[in-house]
Amino acid sequence: MHDITRPTRLVGLSGSLRKASYSRATLSGLRDNLPLSIDLEICDLQLPLYNEDEDRADGPEQVRLLRKAIGASDGVVIVTPEYNHGIPGVLKNALDWASRPFGKSVLIDKPVLVITVSPAFTGGVRAHAQVNETLLSIPARIMAGPQVVLGGIATKVKGGIVDTHYLAFTLEAIDRLATMSRQRT
Numbered sequence: 001m002h003d004i005t006r007p008t009r010l011v012g013l014s015g016s017l018r019k020a021s022y023s024r025a026t027l028s029g030l031r032d033n034l035p036l037s038i039d040l041e042i043c044d045l046q047l048p049l050y051n052e053d054e055d056r057a058d059g060p061e062q063v064r065l066l067r068k069a070i071g072a073s074d075g076v077v078i079v080t081p082e083y084n085h086g087i088p089g090v091l092k093n094a095l096d097w098a099s100r101p102f103g104k105s106v107l108i109d110k111p112v113l114v115i116t117v118s119p120a121f122t123g124g125v126r127a128h129a130q131v132n133e134t135l136l137s138i139p140a141r142i143m144a145g146p147q148v149v150l151g152g153i154a155t156k157v158k159g160g161i162v163d164t165h166y167l168a169f170t171l172e173a174i175d176r177l178a179t180m181s182r183q184r185t
């Protein structure tokens with residue numbers, strides 16, 4: 001059961017590696033607006049490509065750090081673009097690493113909020129469905145409820161989240177994730 005005397009610890013994963021990424025800016029914008037009761041640590045997904053031969057206790061350092069951060073967290077916030085109507089390779093690769101060892105993944109039963117962003121009005125909704133499908137297979141605990149699909153992101157995020165409706169909507173979702181993680185047994 002979650003110890004309510006400490007902040008809820010969330011880990012943020014961005015499906016885009018580029019410096020000016022809207023996904024990453026959405027994550028940092030959220031982090032900068034969270035109540036004191038919630039911490040959000042953004043993790044680096046610059047990982048080698050998944051290779052089962054390398055997936056050992058002494059495997060890649062970045063992978064060990066990612067697994068450790070997810071394992072120590074109360075929940076995960078994924079913010080990702082859609083690439084060619086699907087999940088970007090960077091994110092799929094990270095989830096594949098985090099999904100192992102089979103049956104002992106740090107993502108098993110972990111509360112996860114998925115947010116997709118796009119400059120298009122479609123908001124990355126097809127990638128959203130694919131990320132959920134991957135999380136189901138692990139199985140992580142996907143946060144149900146209103147889907148956070150943010151379209152027209154180029155005018156809504158500049159450094160941080162400048163659109164007040166988007167900010168309020170995503171903060172509400174984070175609040176529901178924190179509640180869900182506190183209720184976890």
Ligand SMILES: Cc1cc2nc3c(=O)[nH]c(=O)nc-3n(C[C@H](O)[C@H](O)[C@H](O)COP(=O)(O)O)c2cc1C
Pocket residue numbers: 016017018020021022023024080081082083084085086117118119120122123124
């Ligand atoms: C390889 C590639 C494929 C893309 N495919 C889609 C797509 O299918 N749907 C979409 O809405 N945007 C697509 N885009 C546009 C991205 O949504 C846009 O570049 C976005 O800003 C990327 O996210 P980021 O800002 O977090 O890097 C694509 C971009 C790239 C580079």
